[in-house]
Amino acid sequence: MNRPERFRPPSVDEVLRSPHCELALARHGRPATTQAVRQVLERMRQAEPPHPAPVKAIAERALACLEDRERPSQRPVINLTGTVLHTNLGRALLAEEAIDAVIAAMRSPTNLEYDIEAGKRGERDAHIRDLVRELTGAEDALLVNNNASAVLLVLNTFAREREAIVSRGELIEIGGAFRMPDIMARAGAILREVGTTNRTHLRDYAEAIGSATGLIMKVHTSNYMVQGFTAAVEPAELAALAHQHDLPFVDDLGSGTLIDLARWGLRHEKTVQDALKGGADLVTFSGDKLLGGPQAGFIAGRKELVAQLAKNPLKRALRLDKLRLAALEATLKLYRNPDRLAARLPTLRLFTRPVAALRSLAERVQPHVADVLGSGWIVEIADCSSQIGSGALPLETLPSAGITMKPSGKASGAALDKLAAAFRALPLPVIGRIAQGALVFDLRCLEDEGAFIGQLRLLKPEAGDVLA
Numbered sequence: 102m103n104r105p106e107r108f109r110p111p112s113v114d115e116v117l118r119s120p121h122c123e124l125a126l127a128r129h130g131r132p133a134t135t136q137a138v139r140q141v142l143e144r145m146r147q148a149e150p151p152h153p154a155p156v157k158a159i160a161e162r163a164l165a166c167l168e169d170r171e172r173p174s175q176r177p178v179i180n181l182t183g184t185v186l187h188t189n190l191g192r193a194l195l196a197e198e199a200i201d202a203v204i205a206a207m208r209s210p211t212n213l214e215y216d217i218e219a220g221k222r223g224e225r226d227a228h229i230r231d232l233v234r235e236l237t238g239a240e241d242a243l244l245v246n247n248n249a250s251a252v253l254l255v256l257n258t259f260a261r262e263r264e265a266i267v268s269r270g271e272l273i274e275i276g277g278a279f280r281m282p283d284i285m286a287r288a289g290a291i292l293r294e295v296g297t298t299n300r301t302h303l304r305d306y307a308e309a310i311g312s313a314t315g316l317i318m319k320v321h322t323s324n325y326m327v328q329g330f331t332a333a334v335e336p337a338e339l340a341a342l343a344h345q346h347d348l349p350f351v352d353d354l355g356s357g358t359l360i361d362l363a364r365w366g367l368r369h370e371k372t373v374q375d376a377l378k379g380g381a382d383l384v385t386f387s388g389d390k391l392l393g394g395p396q397a398g399f400i401a402g403r404k405e406l407v408a409q410l411a412k413n414p415l416k417r418a419l420r421l422d423k424l425r426l427a428a429l430e431a432t433l434k435l436y437r438n439p440d441r442l443a444a445r446l447p448t449l450r451l452f453t454r455p456v457a458a459l460r461s462l463a464e465r466v467q468p469h470v471a472d473v474l475g476s477g478w479i480v481e482i483a484d485c486s487s488q489i490g491s492g493a494l495p496l497e498t499l500p501s502a503g504i505t506m507k508p509s510g511k512a513s514g515a516a517l518d519k520l521a522a523a524f525r526a527l528p529l530p531v532i533g534r535i536a537q538g539a540l541v542f543d544l545r546c547l548e549d550e551g552a553f554i555g556q557l558r559l560l561k562p563e564a565g566d567v568l569a
């Protein structure tokens with residue numbers, strides 16, 4: 102009787118000695134390759150029914166596993182969500198000038214905290230201070246890890262075990278983890294809420310001031326807007342009130358606009374200069390929102406207050422490294438020439454792409470996508486509304502263009518999810534969004550059209566059921 106022959110896999114050694122394993126050994130070394138081969142053999146043994154594979158196939162599988170493991174966890178993606186400053190996708194892209202500066206700082210020791218002329222210890226924020234003063238009119242400035250850190254440091258320095266007065270209309274939450282009341286608590290400040298959600302008056306602030314008050318804070322309601330029967334107090338009035346009582350008035354701007362965006366047809370957003378002129382003693386803002394630089398938190402304002410912040414031991418815990426300081430310096434220098442800013446600063450370049458150019462782009466991209474998806478999908482050019490993102494200018498949308506993909510048969514959410522997953526599985530994952538029964542790609546942030554089109558042939562929308 103013929104019994105099926107028992108599965109006899111090759112030994113680990115046999116695979117390792119075969120010429121098919123040479124590439125894996127050369128690239129990944131013996132210990133890792135041995136381990137990978139062992140795993141492949143183990144998986145083969147456990148498969149039901151066990152199926153033998155030739156040495157060549159085993160070596161190739163092992164190499165594929167090893168290469169897969171080497172792929173960086175954080176890698177480039179194509180952002181077609183329509184949100185330019187997408188916090189989950191890393192916010193602002195750096196200008197080439199900033200990238201060059203970071204690379205130079207990585208490759209060599211630098212005078213990060215060294216005064217070259219004097220030959221003695223220097224100060225790391227000094228590389229940025231004069232630029233911030235020049236661009237914003239602030240007396241002094243200090244840099245920390247991000248704007249959340251900036252707020253934390255300010256509160257901890259001036260309102261620890263004291264009260265921070267904030268309007269109820271400004272107790273914001275940004276991106277889940279940043280809630281103003283929580284930050285205040287962690288900073289050791291006691292939150293003194295005044296007014297109501299929709300209306301806060303100067304007298305509400307005035308009545309709250311007492312011997313325990315540490316500061317008055319205004320928080321930019323970055324990601325929402327209270328409309329209708331509303332009242333908020335002008336920063337200048339708040340500043341005057343704070344100064345009558347010898348208290349600092351802090352304006353948390355969030356976005357960090359250094360230049361009037363109306364110049365490029367965007368809505369005017371209060372700039373750092375506006376806030377300082379409006380009487381703020383300290384202004385806090387992010388480096389990677391509208392400013393278009395790396396993640397960072399700025400605190401700009403009165404010299405004696407900045408000096409107190411610098412002395413807080415928390416400053417050390419929140420300080421910036423040389424790479425981000427290098428990127429910031431290069432980014433800020435671009436602001437010296439506003440005429441060329443939109444060409445050099447990616448964030449602004451993306452905000453100001455003309456809708457006609459985006460429509461032409463959609464017209465070029467659409468046939469390629471239609472072609473690869475086949476008759477199961479309707480691929481159309483569509484008007485889109487891009488968002489600035491990161492809570493900046495929440496109500497501002499930018500007219501844009503893109504493509505929509507809908508199943509040509511009965512609409513099915515599962516099919517859309519699968520198609521979205523297939524685009525995300527490409528070598529350069531494409532991130533879109535699903536809205537109204539379609540997968541939508543807003544093309545505002547697509548700058549490398551060739552890379553997008555070039556990888557479409559690798560799209561595997563998982564099977565006939567999606568494509569059929």
Ligand SMILES: *Cc1c(COP(=O)(O)O)cnc(C)c1O
Pocket residue numbers: 247248249250252275279320321322323324353354355356386387388397398491492
């Ligand atoms: C975005 C924002 C923050 C937090 O800034 P990060 O740089 O993300 O830490 C704080 N306050 C306001 C008003 C903001 O818009």
